[in-house]
Amino acid sequence: xxxxxxxxxxxxxxxxxxxxxxxxxxxxxxxxxxxxxxxxxxxxxxxxxxxxxxxxxxxxxxxxxxxxxxxxxxxxxxxxxxxxxxxxxxxxxxxxxxxxxxxxxxxxxxxxxxxxxxxxxxxxxxxxxxxxxxxxxxxxxxxxxxxxxxxxxxxxxxxxxxxxxxxxxxxxxxxxxxxxxxxxxxxxxxxxxxxxxxxxxxxxxxxxxxxxxxxxxxxxxxxxxxxxxxxxxxxxxxxxxxxxxxxxxxxxxxxxxxxxxxxxxxxxxxxxxxxxxxxxxxxxxxxxxxxxxxx
Amino acid sequence: xxxxxxxxxxxxxxxxxxxxxxxxxxxxxxxxxxxxxxxxxxxxxxxxxxxxxxxxxxxxxxxxxxxxxxxxxxxxxxxxxxxxxxxxxxxxxxxxxxxxxxxxxxxxxxxxxxxxxxxxxxxxxxxxxxxxxxxxxxxxxxxxxxxxxxxxxxxxxxxxxxxxxxxxxxxxxxxxxxxxxxxxxxxxxxxxxxxxxxxxxxxxxxxxxxxxxxxxxxxxxxxxxxxxxxxxxxxxxxxxxxxxxxxxxxx
Numbered sequence: 001x002x003x004x005x006x007x008x009x010x011x012x013x014x015x016x017x018x019x020x021x022x023x024x025x026x027x028x029x030x031x032x033x034x035x036x037x038x039x040x041x042x043x044x045x046x047x048x049x050x051x052x053x054x055x056x057x058x059x060x061x062x063x064x065x066x067x068x069x070x071x072x073x074x075x076x077x078x079x080x081x082x083x084x085x086x087x088x089x090x091x092x093x094x095x096x097x098x099x100x101x102x103x104x105x106x107x108x109x110x111x112x113x114x115x116x117x118x119x120x121x122x123x124x125x126x127x128x129x130x131x132x133x134x135x136x137x138x139x140x141x142x143x144x145x146x147x148x149x150x151x152x153x154x155x156x157x158x159x160x161x162x163x164x165x166x167x168x169x170x171x172x173x174x175x176x177x178x179x180x181x182x183x184x185x186x187x188x189x190x191x192x193x194x195x196x197x198x199x200x201x202x203x204x205x206x207x208x209x210x211x212x213x214x215x216x217x218x219x220x221x222x223x224x225x226x227x228x229x230x231x232x233x234x235x236x237x238x239x240x241x242x243x244x245x246x247x248x249x250x251x252x253x254x255x256x257x258x259x260x261x262x263x264x265x266x267x268x269x270x271x272x273x274x275x276x277x278x279x280x281x282x283x284x285x286x287x288x289x290x291x292x293x294x295x
Numbered sequence: 296x297x298x299x300x301x302x303x304x305x306x307x308x309x310x311x312x313x314x315x316x317x318x319x320x321x322x323x324x325x326x327x328x329x330x331x332x333x334x335x336x337x338x339x340x341x342x343x344x345x346x347x348x349x350x351x352x353x354x355x356x357x358x359x360x361x362x363x364x365x366x367x368x369x370x371x372x373x374x375x376x377x378x379x380x381x382x383x384x385x386x387x388x389x390x391x392x393x394x395x396x397x398x399x400x401x402x403x404x405x406x407x408x409x410x411x412x413x414x415x416x417x418x419x420x421x422x423x424x425x426x427x428x429x430x431x432x433x434x435x436x437x438x439x440x441x442x443x444x445x446x447x448x449x450x451x452x453x454x455x456x457x458x459x460x461x462x463x464x465x466x467x468x469x470x471x472x473x474x475x476x477x478x479x480x481x482x483x484x485x486x487x488x489x490x491x492x493x494x495x496x497x498x499x500x501x502x503x504x505x506x507x508x509x510x511x512x513x514x515x516x517x518x519x520x521x522x523x524x525x526x527x528x529x530x531x532x533x534x535x536x537x538x539x540x541x542x543x544x545x546x
Contacts, residue, residue, distance in 0.1 A: 100354075172391070174387065174389060174391035175391060175393060175394075176352075177349065177352070177387060177391065178387065178391045178392075178393065178452070178455075179393075179403075180349065180352060180380065181347065181349060181380055181384065181385040181387075181456070182380065182381075182384070182403060182404035182407070182455065182456070182459060183377050183378070183380040183381035183404060183407060183408065183459065184377070184403075184404075184407055185377055188407055192403070193393060196394075196395075197393075197394055
């Protein structure tokens with residue numbers, strides 16, 4: 001009797017702990033919406049999302065975040081274009097090609113890269129990449145889309161690489177043996193059997209890498225340049241959404257229109273990362289392989 | 296008159312410092328079924344995987360001696376393991392179709408070499424017919440091979456190996472993961488295939504070895520103990536150890 005009661009108590013304790021994270025997340029989302037939604041009584045959703053001018057401190061102010069959305073998307077997209085080939089190819093090399101000792105070194109270096117604080121990477125972009133870029137390409141500023149994308153790519157590579165690597169490891173050995181036994185070379189085996197079988201995991205890795213890049217704040221705050229305008233070239237400055245929130249939040253009066261607008265940007269960001277996660281989830285289910293020969 | 300397709304001459308094989316095969320000298324006869332038997336860990340699967348250089352894929356292995364396939368040493372430095380594997384096909388213990396369609400499973404190997412590329416449909420049909428699977432799958436060629444039953448998957452794997460038009464087919468306990476009915480089908484198939492192929496099969500099932508093979512080799516702790524006509528091995532073996540194993544007194 002007492003033992004059973006104990007079991008029940010333990011069960012509920014664990015339930016409460018697991019509930020805690022859901023409750024906290026729920027409260028955060030709730031406050032995000034509570035602070036952000038009132039903006040839309042003054043500014044229409046359309047003007048907010050597609051307005052071309054972000055002048056929150058002018059009189060009258062203008063809250064169009066389209067340039068910020070464009071800034072976020074273009075920086076994320078370019079970072080993905082850089083990080084996906086590097087991350088996936090590194091994962092293939094580590095899991096399929098590299099000899100044991102190189103594998104160990106590479107893995108720990110990539111993990112170290114994941115552990116670098118983003119402010120350190122931002123600093124690197126600011127004082128090393130930016131002046132170099134400015135001089136080499138004769139630009140008005142080195143703090144621009146390309147610079148931010150490179151630094152964001154550096155941050156996304158460990159995510160993409162380590163999740164892709166897990167996916168590659170999970171490909172059953174039987175598939176590889178079958179391929180080799182049919183006279184396939186290593187390259188043929190990788191490209192025609194291993195990669196297709198790991199595709200769902202690799203796609204998930206890419207989506208999660210993108211989610212990480214789009215929400216990243218410190219790097220874009222430091223190296224994207226901060227110009228809230230639609231860029232005309234890849235060497236223009238932009239002001240991605242997280243950078244705007246971080247830069248302006250400290251100077252807005254509590255519950256002013258500007259304050260609410262920043263929360264509304266938070267809602268947009270939240271929806272975007274949620275979308276990336278949902279797509280990642282969908283992709284990983286859709287392309288899920290049925291294991292090896294089931295009997 | 297030389298009908299030996301594969302000849303082993305004093306073959307030793309090592310996993311790192313451990314010797315797994317000791318001084319194996321034996322010949323495999325063309326168009327016969329040879330069964331390799333012996334208790335687990337006796338080296339029979341290792342020997343099988345030596346014949347198409349699958350052991351190359353494992354780090355730290357080493358081969359001594361000669362393995363001649365059609366009188367050429369397959370471990371000579373100028374021999375490409377990829378070429379060897381195209382001529383000596385393999386079927387594994389666990390059915391391992393690719394997570395692709397049935398059609399693409401069969402066409403995978405031929406596409407790599409370009410053989411039969413001009414008439415892939417015919418090659419796929421021929422291979423599936425040889426593996427006696429055609430009638431069961433002809434309407435679902437574009438469905439995933441993963442939906443087939445275990446026995447069907449194994450026959451698909453045989454068909455996939457046959458599509459490469461190999462000379463030799465190595466089978467590593469091909470029925471150990473299958474039910475009795477699927478096993479019977481595969482055994483019938485082996486009987487049929489030996490007209491055109493040399494088959495070397497590892498099996499733990501004594502009755503199976505007795506039923507389907509022409510020659511039987513008994514291995515024990517990395518040594519070839521006895522190698523003779525199957526009938527002789529199973530009725531009147533020369534070595535006491537062989538008799539003990541076959542009658543179930545050990546192993």
